[in-house]
Amino acid sequence: MTTYRVKIGFHNPSGLTFRLLDEILEPQRFWRITASDGQFRYHMEYEYEAEGRDLCAVCSLAYSQACRVNKCPLVLVEERLTALL
Numbered sequence: 001m002t003t004y005r006v007k008i009g010f011h012n013p014s015g016l017t018f019r020l021l022d023e024i025l026e027p028q029r030f031w032r033i034t035a036s037d038g039q040f041r042y043h044m045e046y047e048y049e050a051e052g053r054d055l056c057a058v059c060s061l062a063y064s065q066a067c068r069v070n071k072c073p074l075v076l077v078e079e080r081l082t083a084l085l
Contacts, residue, residue, distance in 0.1 A: 001051050004058050006030060007076040008066045009043030018044050020069045028065055043074070055079060 010017055021044065022032060030046040048058055059077040066073035 001049050002053070003080040004048045004050070004055070005033070005078050005080050006046045006048055006058070006062050007043050008046065008062060009074040010066075010070050011042075011072070011074075013042060013070065017070055021066060024065050024068055025062075028061065030062070030065075047080075 008021065018041075025046060028048075029050075030048050033045040033047050046062075048062070050058060053061075055077060059075060062077060063073065063075045066075060
């Protein structure tokens, strides 16, 4: 299982933008890393676990879902290193 860190941002978003993004990404198994602390941000970070998906597939999925909320999202996806036991 591979874990990815996904950061999604928008130009001039509202609080509702990220609320809708959470609602759209949750069924796709994206989990927000940090809880909303009431401070306004331009991006949110999520974690995504997948088996058999590569970096490009995860990026494409995140981008297509974020486009449903607002046009032209900025998406950064990076693979998290997992410790071997």
